[in-house]
Amino acid sequence: MLRSRRLVPAAVLLLAACETVPYTGRSQLNLLPEGSELQMGRQAYAEVLRQSTINRDPVANGQLEGAGRRIAAATGRTDFQWRFTLIESQEANAFCLPGGQVAVYTGILPITRDDAGLAVVLGHEISHAIAHHGAERLSQSLLIQTGLAATQIALASRDPATTRQVTSLLGAGAAVGVMLPWSRAQESEADHLGLIFMAKAGYDPHAAVAFWQRMMQAAKGRRPPEFLSDHPSDETRVRQIEAWIPEAMGYYRPAS
Numbered sequence: 001m002l003r004s005r006r007l008v009p010a011a012v013l014l015l016a017a018c019e020t021v022p023y024t025g026r027s028q029l030n031l032l033p034e035g036s037e038l039q040m041g042r043q044a045y046a047e048v049l050r051q052s053t054i055n056r057d058p059v060a061n062g063q064l065e066g067a068g069r070r071i072a073a074a075t076g077r078t079d080f081q082w083r084f085t086l087i088e089s090q091e092a093n094a095f096c097l098p099g100g101q102v103a104v105y106t107g108i109l110p111i112t113r114d115d116a117g118l119a120v121v122l123g124h125e126i127s128h129a130i131a132h133h134g135a136e137r138l139s140q141s142l143l144i145q146t147g148l149a150a151t152q153i154a155l156a157s158r159d160p161a162t163t164r165q166v167t168s169l170l171g172a173g174a175a176v177g178v179m180l181p182w183s184r185a186q187e188s189e190a191d192h193l194g195l196i197f198m199a200k201a202g203y204d205p206h207a208a209v210a211f212w213q214r215m216m217q218a219a220k221g222r223r224p225p226e227f228l229s230d231h232p233s234d235e236t237r238v239r240q241i242e243a244w245i246p247e248a249m250g251y252y253r254p255a256s
Helices: 002-016 034-050 058-075 106-112 115-130 133-154 160-200 207-219 234-249
Strands: 018-020 027-029 083-087 094-097 101-105
Touching (some): 027 133, 034 083, 034 094, 058 115, 058 160, 094 115, 101 106, 106 115, 115 133, 115 160, 133 160, 160 207, 207 234
Parallel strands (some): 083 101
Antiparallel strands (some): 018 027
């Protein structure tokens, strides 16, 4: 009876922490208050910029700022303090931290090629922030760590080496069997939302297929198998995006 009483507050907490992702309608668990999430985003962004070389090219920065502001407006999050920074790096990457702190690495610009290609990247990365994917991952990690700690307590009376081995295996299993699929689901969701945001911003969603085909060509088979990756394979992404394009076209209004 005492045990059941302890479970009730935990169940109430988990129910209270459930949220719904806009447009996709997916239910997610978020144990992190948005204020804390935004503060962590600002701190992490400042640290990344401190350690990076900022690209000051006016043309490239103008393109980034223009496309970024259009995508940001399409999200409706006027409360975010949007920032767009171009980082000098050969890495083909970009990110958006909670609160609208966006960085794009110059190494991805030859692959984006134009405004529409850049909008694909920005739409995807900004969607991570809109869907609170960072906070969701932290919440999931916290739950998994809690489960591992419970396992260690249950095995406390056994040989310490056995306890460490079982816990380690459970951790690896959680990474491959739980965290990686969760991460791939978030990446796919960001692709889905990104199509909608770029369409609402006046960019043709069909540009996403061409962009990911170029990314596939640039990778040249260097990516790990999908089940060992935190991202879907490029082939999977293209297939999913093609399926979502009709929905995104419902939001598409060409920019005048």
